[in-house]
Amino acid sequence: MKKKNKAELWIAFAAIALIYVAVAILEQTMDNNHIIFTVLKKGAIYSLVAVSMNLLNGFTGLFSLGQAGFMLIGAYTYSIFTMPTAVKLTESVYKYYEAAVKFDTGIFVGLICAGLAAALFAALIGLPVLRLKSDYLAIASLGFAEIIRAIFQWDVLGPVTNGANVMRNYLDLTDVKIPFTDIPFPPTLYVFLAAGVCIALIVLLINSSYGRAFKAIRDDEVAAEAMGINLFKHKEMSFVISSFFAGVSGALLAMYQYTVQAAQFKAAMTYELLLIVVIGGIGSISGSCIASFLYIAASEWWLRGLDMGKFLGIDAPNLFRSGFRRFVFSIIIMMIVLFFSRGLMGDREISFAGLIRRFNRRQTAGATKGGGIDG
Amino acid sequence: MSDTILSIKDLKVNYGGIEAVKGISFDVPKGHIVTLIGANGAGKSSTLRAIAGLVKPKSGVIEFEGDNIAGKDTTAIVSRGITLVPEGRRIFPDLTVYENLRVGAYMRKDDITPDINWVYELFPRLKERSWQAGGTLSGGEQQMLAVGRALMSRPKLMMMDEPSLGLAPLIVRDIFSIIKEINKRGVTILLIEQNANMALSTADTGYVLETGRITMTGPGKELLVNEAVKAAYLGT
Incomplete structure (x- = not known):
């Protein structure tokens, strides 16, 4: 059993390495303005938030709706920290305010600080809320996200957050350099690496004894407490760590977008992420990642034509106009929920042995119905 | 007589606004099997939950190895060597047997x-199913898992809340013979049961609990033949 697991682990590593090589090659050979790079970058960023949300919702059984708020904190912390001081002092960004933060940091420090800022806020909200029943966390975190969005647009904080105005000219993906050289780092590969490292850290956490304690709390709080697991401590830990990575992904989103504004981090963004987690399968890391890429590809690429008058070669400007994409999208999601009620992956992970088993079964017994892949 | 590992003095526990335990006192000698029997609502579970730290007692002393542990949190109590096999088994259904x-x-x-090897030796069924999710086990196997899981903390005192609940008579007998075997390894056992017959024939000492008070006490075998106990709990 153990030996087989080890072999599978190596296959998984090889597959992940292959994905990275493919991304690197794609980026060197294809036109970098192709929509596929938008999908890859945004998909990787959303994978990270979705996995961090899954750590809470799927593995600890805590229902939180504050993801957009923590991403906002991360995005702003990053943009404030990495905007060069020279830029802050001119009027190109802080037009109506005098910038109060008069230092700047590198990209790596900016990303870490973005995570830490989000984690700090999470720790503060968690303190009163996590002692209550889980439902209260959903309400409190949703409220928090809405409040924080308003606060970041508040005039009084203008010298820090630039009020409701756009933040730009901070260090973005084009400023990433290969270490010790001046050669630009391939941007898509960079996003993949950053998100990949963070997701790997979350996977390590889930498979550690802390992760087991999280899952025990999810399965049965009373029994977990009887085993000596300190419920509050572990819930707080999970919440803070999840928020840390939401903050980092907010910073990555800021890097990818070149500009960032508090107004974009609406509750709708959290629902989008929740949808991804549910479609991917609550409690499945690979499910969250696959669902993120599918979701972003569908909304940014494949279904674009539904809004533009032309879809799959059919020209129907009266039918395919602005908003029709959302309509089709909702129907697809309903179908997924109806036919894959536990998401694409359930709570299992993708595994190659499982894929092969499934393939063989299909060959012998013809097409089989059902969702997910054996883990 | 051996020394006392757990000593309860005038313990009162409120549960949902009702005084569920109204000042009980009893001792658990080291290395013994002690049972509390009583009907529904007699306060048995509340007593165990208070000892385990899952509810804070209203007043009274819970002395474990000479220290008062009343009101301490569960984490501290578990690390001192007390473990609880909760009522209704409450295994973690989505974790594998091994993870449990x-x-x-x-x-x-x-x-x-x-310890894992010992548990697998006590319950060979668990070893066979170690990679299976806990929720897929049968009721009896889940009870074995709950007992095994409790043993993993290497307890000095193991408290069991209704281990026979909802199990077939044959499996109940298996569980009780394993309880005896665990006890032989030096683990003190505090058992609460509605299945008074089984509990009293296994226990060294029995206490009868009625509406939050202890009304009778004696060696298990003596209570088993006591006329009042027979009438009230053994149905003969």
Whole structure:
């Protein structure tokens, strides 16, 4: 059993390495303005938030709706920290305010600080809320996200957050350099690496004894407490760590977008992420990642034509106009929920042995119905 | 007589605004099997939950190895060597059998392999199913897992809340013979049961609890033939 697991682990590593090589090659050979790079970058960023949300919702059984708020904190912390001081002092960004933060940091420090800022806020909200029943966390975190969005647009904080105005000219993906050289780092590969490292850290956490304690709390709080697991401590830990990575992904989103504004981090963004987690399968890391890429590809690429008058070669400007994409999208999601009620992956992970088993079964017994892949 | 490992003095516990335990006192001698029997609502579970730290007692003293542990949190109590097999088993359904056992040893930092092996030796069925999710086990197997999980913390005192609940008579007999075997290994056992017959024939000492008070006490075998106990709990 153990030996087989080890072999599978190596296959998984090889597959992940292959994905990275493919991304690197794609980026060197294809036109970098192709929509596929938008999908890859945004998909990787959303994978990270979705996995961090899954750590809470799927593995600890805590229902939180504050993801957009923590991403906002991360995005702003990053943009404030990495905007060069020279830029802050001119009027190109802080037009109506005098910038109060008069230092700047590198990209790596900016990303870490973005995570830490989000984690700090999470720790503060968690303190009163996590002692209550889980439902209260959903309400409190949703409220928090809405409040924080308003606060970041508040005039009084203008010298820090630039009020409701756009933040730009901070260090973005084009400023990433290969270490010790001046050669630009391939941007898509960079996003993949950053998100990949963070997701790997979350996977390590889930498979550690802390992760087991999280899952025990999810399965049965009373029994977990009887085993000596300190419920509050572990819930707080999970919440803070999840928020840390939401903050980092907010910073990555800021890097990818070149500009960032508090107004974009609406509750709708959290629902989008929740949808991804549910479609991917609550409690499945690979499910969250696959669902993120599918979701972003569908909304940014494949279904674009539904809004533009032309879809799959059919020209129907009266039918395919602005908003029709959302309509089709909702129907697809309903179908997924109806036919894959536990998401694409359930709570299992993708595994190659499982894929092969499934393939063989299909060959012998013809097409089989059902969702997910054996883990 | 051996020395006392757990000593309860005038324990009062409120549960949902009702005084569920109205000042009970009893001793658990080290290495013994002690049972509390009583009808529904007699306060048995509340007593165990208070000892385990899952509810804070209203007043009274819970002395474990000479120290008062009343009101301490569960984490501290588990690391002192008290463990609870909760009512209705409450295993972790989505964790594998093996993971369930690992969670049982959560408070320990030392090597747990010998304990896992011991549990697998006590319950060979668990070994066969170690990679299966806990929720897929049968009721009896889940009870075995709950007991095994509790043993993983290497307890000095194991408290069991209705281990026979909802199990077939044959399986109940198996569980009780394993309780005796665990006890022989030096684990003191505090057992609460509605199945008074089984509990009293296993226990060294029995206490009868009625509406939050202890009304009778004596060696298990004596209570088993006591006319009042027979009438009230044994249905003969």
